[in-house]
Amino acid sequence: MSTVLITGATSGLGAALARHYLARGDRIIACGRNAEALAALKDAHGERVDIRLFNITDREAVIAALADVGEIDIVILNAGTCEYLEVDRFDAALVERVFAANFFGAVNCTEALLPSLPRGARLVYVDSLARLLPFTRSQAYGASKAALHYFARTMEVDLQPRGIHVLTTSPGFIDTPLTRKNTFAMPMLISPDQAAKGILRGIECGRRNIYVPWRFAAMLRVLGALPECMQVWIASKMKGLH
Secondary structure, three states: OOOEEEEEOOOHHHHHHHHHHHOOOEEEEEEEOOOHHHHHHEEEEEEEEEEEEEOOOOOHHHHHHHOOOOOOEEEEEEOOOOOOOOOOOHHHHHHHHHHHHHHHHHHHHHHHHHHEEEEEEOEEEEEHHHHHHHOOOOHHHHHHHHHHHHHHHHHHHHHHHHHHEEEEEEEEOEEHHHHOHOOOOOOEEEEEEHHHHHHHHHHHHOOOOEEEHHHHHHHHHHHHHOHHHHHHHHHOOOHHHO
């Protein structure tokens, strides 16, 4: 039985990951801001669920909430948000909010959890396929996920001597309360359960970069390998579809 800590465990992908690990018989440390959802998860699974209520953007609260978690086998830093930027009404505060959750939230959790990671532990950062192309209105979201991916790769370099495996997972569109707010078509949309299954397989295999769904990821990775001028041209054409 493994101990798995998941942030953003009360809805969407995080909740699906929690369900799948619990179905395998693992112990879950479920982290989130929704006290009612966390309590329901605890009531349903008893001692196999440890709940931690905090906001990942509050560094002191994160450190306090995770100070006594004990040794953890797998950490999945999944919590995040998305807001789209309108350049005609440029809002730096929006960019700051998105970075606070998507990037600094993961950084805060990393600081709090590193002492709890033994040799052989897996530290998983959830970024996004959005980091691969300059999508319209995605300045805040895409940049925060690109920063998180770079952060993860540098953590991989520096944690190798400690035997801690750093993985990233880059999902595409997942049917969650967050994506249901989108007003544009979402190609190759998958369910949280489909995404969770793919991510679990990737973690079990120790893949450094986990992509779901793989067909959509393959397309975007090819486009992301093109010269930047071509990427901008393609993204400009896509803009008309929004």
